[in-house]
Amino acid sequence: MRQHLLPLGLLLIAMLSIQYGASIAKQFFPLAGAAGTTALRVSFSAIMLFIVGRAWKHNISKGNFFILLAYGLSLGLMNLTFYFALERIPLGIAVAIEFIGPLSVAVLASKKRVDLLWVALAALGIYLILPTSEYSGSLDPIGILFVLCAALFWALYIVFAKAAGKHGSSLQVSAWGMVFAALSVLPFGIFLEGDRIKNPSLWPMGLAIALLSSAIPYSLEMKAMRNIPAKTFGILMSLEPVVATVIGTIFLKETLEPIQWAAIFCIVIASAGTSLSHS
Template sequence: MSRFRTAMGPVTVAVLTVLIAMCSIQVGASLAKRLFPLVGAQGTTALRLLFAALILLAVGRPWRKRLSRAEVRSVLVYGAALGVMNLTFYLALERIPLGIAVAIEFTGPLGVALLSTRKAVDFVWALLAIVGVVLILPLTGTSQALDWIGVGWALAAGTCWALYILFGQKAVASVHGGTVTSLGMATAALLVVPFGVAHAGTALLDVSLLPFALGVAVLSSALPYSLEMIALKRLPTRTFGILMSVEPALAALSGLLLLDERLTWVQWTAIGCIVLASVGSSASSKKVEVTPEAVP
């Protein structure tokens, strides 16, 4: 591995690490979507968060840290935002294509970035993002029909993603990142699992689901989080943010290859607008706040 890093350079390895992490997230989402007919979006979210929490708790061992009451409150709020974000995203994914769901949801962190700056050029990026969202929505006959409920869930997920970033930044300001993530994931699991049980019942206990549930947990949470933490040590946060901006396009490509979800040229154009807006916002920002494992 050390020879590989020496031959390619630390920055190149870090870029590849981010790309692998993003691919892992999208493969995990595609795998999760295949579980929907069996346990629904609620049950799938519950399984993912439960196993992800168990993995991260075993790795992070947060019980070794003593937290103040204020720190516990920050972690709990962060975990609640994480749980609702995952649940609403999977509810959206149950009704609309993966690429569309990620593109709409991506307006959450993009909005946080744009609202935190006063540069004139950022109004261009904001306008480009608005154009992308308008093109995605089925407002004209040129757009492929979309389930409005699914669109609503994706917008809710985007709002939760924005809150996840804001609360996550507040939590990691006083608590170690590994502790925040493991306790936040545990909080998210405790919040969402009852919804999964209420929806899927004893179907969640089917042993045949275990490999898929573990696969979704590892691919969507444990593996990408670990890879992104490695990349953040070697990449400027601005570069990291630009790389993460291609997530909607990668999601659309994954949906096409893994789920046979075919989008219209208008929808591809819309996703391109959102990606360009995110890249532009990240490139023009003086300081890019990045929270690993952000995309559900």
């Protein structure tokens, strides 16, 4: 048990880091906008990963270029649409809905009947959150639409990441993926928020968000994954919507209605159940 305490602690710190980074990003939106914040975060992340991973030593051939490109595009658009959603809906709800992406990938690849239960539970959670539900309150429908797009891009990211992982070390592949992600979101940042993000006084905050939301949690998760079973890792990561909700409550003053908490727990249980049945 003791040998698992350190990786479990690292995972908890990783979750706190990424969600605290998201809360800082949301507070940064009035200065740089969602597109500008995404552009700064992903660009700084790409620079850091490119240097740490020595990605220039990994040659991109014609055979793997399009896989890496698709991997990077899905990563960049996932971050962009998630931040667009975060402008409009609470952090905890956004993270919970986004988890539909990896859950869908796992279920579609499975033939187990028990997965129908997790699908039904996740669907219930989504129904309780949707603005058309009589229980949902006043969530922004455009925010919901953006985070559903983020969930789709997360699902595509998982598919392409698995394919890209066959073409080099995980760190170098991640570095090139992040470079392509940066190239995919920079046009949005420049077009929508170009006058603001070219201000060097905003760059330190963009770097801080990149560290908290990408570099630090990625490093900690990689270290933790080496020392705990995949099943345990998946179940613990399913708690991320709860962590996001708590962070949102503390730092963003986002209070949720009881039915919204119930919706988040439906999705968390569905995600944890999927991890359990696929291990």
